[in-house]
Amino acid sequence: MSNQSIHPSALAALQRPSNTGDRSTIRKLSDFDQGLLAVSTSHDKNLGELTHRFDLLCPRNGCGSVILKAGIGRWVERDSVELDTAKESLHPDLPALPAPPATAHWWLVTPNMMEFENIGFTRPVQKDECDLGPLGWCEEGGNEFWLACSRVGYR
Secondary structure, three states, X not given: OOOOOOOHHHHHHHHOOOOOOOOOOOXXXXXXXXXXXXXEEEOHHHXXXXXXXXXXXXXXXXXXXXXXXXXXXXXXXXXXXOOOOOOOOOOOOOOOOOOXXXXXXXXXXXXXXXXXXXXXXXOEEEEOOOOOOOOEEEOOOOOXXXXXXXXXXXX
């Protein structure tokens, strides 16, 4: 092992977050007047199937790293799930989901977790770099990954 020290500028670069792009353009679903209609698009190959027209981002102010590239997730309305524990307060950048049996809007990602750009998988799906979450859920060993449309940013 060498006794050489790391140059201060190299050390600073290693300690800087990898997601240093423009954070000013992160928009939440609630920022769009037309809601899901504004963030979704239909593809000719599957008429009637909606995907997200924007990259999906971490919604945390100051983060904004890309979670999923545009067009990967498919919009689905289905039963809501309990993602939040009662003992922990919900982060201000994460809106509450409707309580089951109400429905919620989801971006369904298949066939595996390799479709994602920057996300960690515990049981609830959460952000890898800043640990914000949960943003969605998946079943252990499953091939469906569900992101809450209201819990991601759009750019």
